[in-house]
Amino acid sequence: MHPQLQLLVALQDMDQMIRETEESREQLEGLGFKHEGLENLKRAREDLAGQIDPSLGSWYKRLTARFGHAVVPVVGNLCMGCFASIPSSFVSKTNIDKVQKCESCGRLLYWP
Amino acid sequence: MDIVEVLKHTSPALFLPDLKATDKASALAEIVEGLVAGTSIQNPDTILQMLKSREHLGSTAVGPGIAFPHGRTLAVQRLTILIARSRAGVDFESEDGGPTHLFFVLVAPPQDSGHQYIKSLATLIDRLQDGDLRAKLRDAADYESFCAALKGD
Ligand SMILES: [Zn+2]
Numbered sequence: 001m002h003p004q005l006q007l008l009v010a011l012q013d014m015d016q017m018i019r020e021t022e023e024s025r026e027q028l029e030g031l032g033f034k035h036e037g038l039e040n041l042k043r044a045r046e047d048l049a050g051q052i053d054p055s056l057g058s059w060y061k062r063l064t065a066r067f068g069h070a071v072v073p074v075v076g077n078l079c080m081g082c083f084a085s086i087p088s089s090f091v092s093k094t095n096i097d098k099v100q101k102c103e104s105c106g107r108l109l110y111w112p
Numbered sequence: 113m114d115i116v117e118v119l120k121h122t123s124p125a126l127f128l129p130d131l132k133a134t135d136k137a138s139a140l141a142e143i144v145e146g147l148v149a150g151t152s153i154q155n156p157d158t159i160l161q162m163l164k165s166r167e168h169l170g171s172t173a174v175g176p177g178i179a180f181p182h183g184r185t186l187a188v189q190r191l192t193i194l195i196a197r198s199r200a201g202v203d204f205e206s207e208d209g210g211p212t213h214l215f216f217v218l219v220a221p222p223q224d225s226g227h228q229y230i231k232s233l234a235t236l237i238d239r240l241q242d243g244d245l246r247a248k249l250r251d252a253a254d255y256e257s258f259c260a261a262l263k264g265d
Contacts, residue, residue: 006157013162013185016222020184021169027230031237032174034207041168069222071186110186112154 001110005071005099007052008060009110012071014045015064056099056108063107071108081107113231115239115263121193121218121232125150127255128196131215139202140164140181143217147194158187159219173206175240177250182218182233191220191228195258197250213250214240 021028021035029035049057063070072081079086084104100109128146133139144160147153162185166172173179179202194217201211216236220229240246245261252258 001155009155009158009186010161012222013158013183014165016184017162017165017169024230031234033172034170034174037169041165044165044168073186073189075189112187112189 002097002099004053004056005108005110007048008056008071008099008108011045011048011052011060012064012069014041014048018042018045059101059106060108067105067107069107071110072102073112074109075112079105079107079109081105113228113235115235118193118232118235119259119262121191121228122195123150124255126192126194127258128194129254131196131198131202133198134200134202136167136202136204137164139196139198139204139212139215140167143181143194143196143215146196147192147217147219150194151188151192153188153192155187159185162187162219163217167205171205171207173204173212175237175246176208176243177201177206177210177213177246178240179204179206179212179215180218180233180237181215182220182229184220184222184224184229186222188219188221191218191224191232193218193232195255199250214246216240 060070074086077086079102082105084102090100102109131139131142133142140163144156148156162183163181166183172181196215198213201213204212206212218229218233248261249258252261
């Protein structure tokens, strides 16, 4: 996987964790979980974001604001964001020179 | 969600009867190795990073001798539950400071219908309040007897 894509996936996982912690805090704390490290996690998120290429970072930000998730999996040659078909020539493993975008919706593509 | 429903997300290949690790970092690494070996998951580094991030938020060792590492990641396409056990105990930075012997690890995709993942977590936590059950699980000979105990058979 492209190293920048690896970072973007980790960033998105972290963003979701932060969002879910804030949204479902009461429910999760009711189960016994404590979230005293939330500020640390936010700092770790900023450190990670700092390692991402600025143009990809701003693309990630724009798409997240628009769709909720900027990086989506490709399953059965379909973009799981918009269900457009992805040319098989896009397969990530042979294409390590850049992060691939869906030609139809622009989301960043990840092959799980 | 009942326990039978929850156990549909695990399998004998996702049961690690005795972890070698005794500290948190190596336990998480061993757990992720187990996830990769027991499924078709391709991207262990992403899962490991997510589980570590979750521990930054606060230890998931919230029950007596039990931890519930969990979270969502793009690296999985369906809710997957791994069960691990440690006879010696792992220092998982638990609330009460005691060693952790049982691990229920839940990894879920970014979106899951009907919040299966949180519901499964809640079901497991509720079920594991029972101290006799916890003792049975620590002694269970294999995956089948472990699940039978969890189901209350
Ligand atoms: Zn698309």
